[in-house]
Amino acid sequence: MFCVRCGSSDSELYEGLCRDCFLEDYSILRIPDRIEVRVCSHCRAKFISGQWLDEGLPDEEIVYRALEDSISWDEPVENPEIELEIMQERGTIYRCLVEVDAEVLGKRLSQEYEVEVRITNTVCPTCSKQSSGYYEAVIQLRADGRELAETEIETADRVVQRTLLKLSRRDKLAYLPQRVEVKEGVDYYIGSHKSARKVVDAIREKLGGITMESPRLMGQDKSTGKGLYRTWISLRLANFRVGDFLSHHNRILAVIDLRKKGVSVRDLETREVKNILWGEYEDMDVVGRADDVKTTTVTSRSPGMIQILHPETFEPVDLEADSYTSTLDIGEQVPVIEIDKRLYIIEDEAEE
Numbered sequence: 001m002f003c004v005r006c007g008s009s010d011s012e013l014y015e016g017l018c019r020d021c022f023l024e025d026y027s028i029l030r031i032p033d034r035i036e037v038r039v040c041s042h043c044r045a046k047f048i049s050g051q052w053l054d055e056g057l058p059d060e061e062i063v064y065r066a067l068e069d070s071i072s073w074d075e076p077v078e079n080p081e082i083e084l085e086i087m088q089e090r091g092t093i094y095r096c097l098v099e100v101d102a103e104v105l106g107k108r109l110s111q112e113y114e115v116e117v118r119i120t121n122t123v124c125p126t127c128s129k130q131s132s133g134y135y136e137a138v139i140q141l142r143a144d145g146r147e148l149a150e151t152e153i154e155t156a157d158r159v160v161q162r163t164l165l166k167l168s169r170r171d172k173l174a175y176l177p178q179r180v181e182v183k184e185g186v187d188y189y190i191g192s193h194k195s196a197r198k199v200v201d202a203i204r205e206k207l208g209g210i211t212m213e214s215p216r217l218m219g220q221d222k223s224t225g226k227g228l229y230r231t232w233i234s235l236r237l238a239n240f241r242v243g244d245f246l247s248h249h250n251r252i253l254a255v256i257d258l259r260k261k262g263v264s265v266r267d268l269e270t271r272e273v274k275n276i277l278w279g280e281y282e283d284m285d286v287v288g289r290a291d292d293v294k295t296t297t298v299t300s301r302s303p304g305m306i307q308i309l310h311p312e313t314f315e316p317v318d319l320e321a322d323s324y325t326s327t328l329d330i331g332e333q334v335p336v337i338e339i340d341k342r343l344y345i346i347e348d349e350a351e352e
């Protein structure tokens with residue numbers, strides 16, 4: 001076998017050439033002469049190999065990364081050492097030098113490549129969505145069979161703001177382009193589905209309630225061909241609030257907390273606290289409101305019994321004492337609720 005260029009016959013051939021001829025026009029690495037990097041002028045995200053990466057790096061760092069990312073190797077390069085240098089900077093055009101040192105076929109080679117990196121300022125899709133008021137979800141906050149209370153709206157507003165602020169570090173579409181008060185409640189427009197779900201969870205952690213999602217196909221994403229959905233998330237708060245009274249499976253219960261996991265209640269007879277899941281909402285009937293609570297006086301006690309005055313008729317009423325009422329003293333003022341012509345002494349939950 002002979003080298004097709006110099007005719008030497010004494011060594012192994014590489015693509016028909018001897019080692020020296022082969023290395024003469026060998027390029028240790030491949031890098032384009034010009035690299036363009038698109039960078040979002042709002043958030044500094046950059047467009048790299050087909051996608052926007054949210055890195056927020058300074059321009060020089062972007063240039064170095066762009067050089068690194070654009071280098072590719074061919075066999076049989078070993079132990080390459082690369083040095084990158086920005087030789088000249090003119091506006092957003094960087095003239096760079098890539099120096100490489102490597103072993104190829106047992107011989108040390110050094111090469112230099114000149115590369116121009118251009119940073120083009122543009123607006124990433126997320127920022128352009130933001131500036132156009134884009135949203136993927138609408139949270140419709142409502143209350144079941146009643147109006148929302150001012151305090152509930154204030155709580156929800158606060159939770160929405162706080163949750164979005166926290167999420168916005170990772171999700172640029174965790175933002176609120178619009179908040180609309182409608183007759184039935186409040187609509188929160190949220191940039192991304194993901195953040196809307198988290199916001200709903202956070203509101204439910206404070207106010208409870210039942211959710212229902214209805215996605216609607218809005219069109220098609222021109223770049224990906226995927227369907228574009230917008231989701232309406234209905235968050236319906238319970239008809240009852242903390243302090244109200246429910247009947248559930250023939251038990252009379254005081255509502256002491258509303259959370260995502262359910263309704264926390266105290267049984268007015270056993271004094272037991274338990275959690276009822278939202279799935280059982282339809283089985284919970286309101287039998288009394290916090291406003292219906294009256295105050296009366298303990299008039300006498302005997303083992304197993306306690307006597308109070310009816311808060312309206314002032315007739316003495318005997319009740320069977322339980323773990324809580326047996327600790328009350330004669331003369332003490334106690335809150336009571338009348339449900340189905342029966343009086344229940346209730347505990348002041350706030351004191352717990």
Ligand SMILES: [Zn+2]
Binds near residue numbers: 008017019
């Ligand atoms: Zn040769």
Ligand SMILES: [Zn+2]
Binds near residue numbers: 125128
């Ligand atoms: Zn951006």
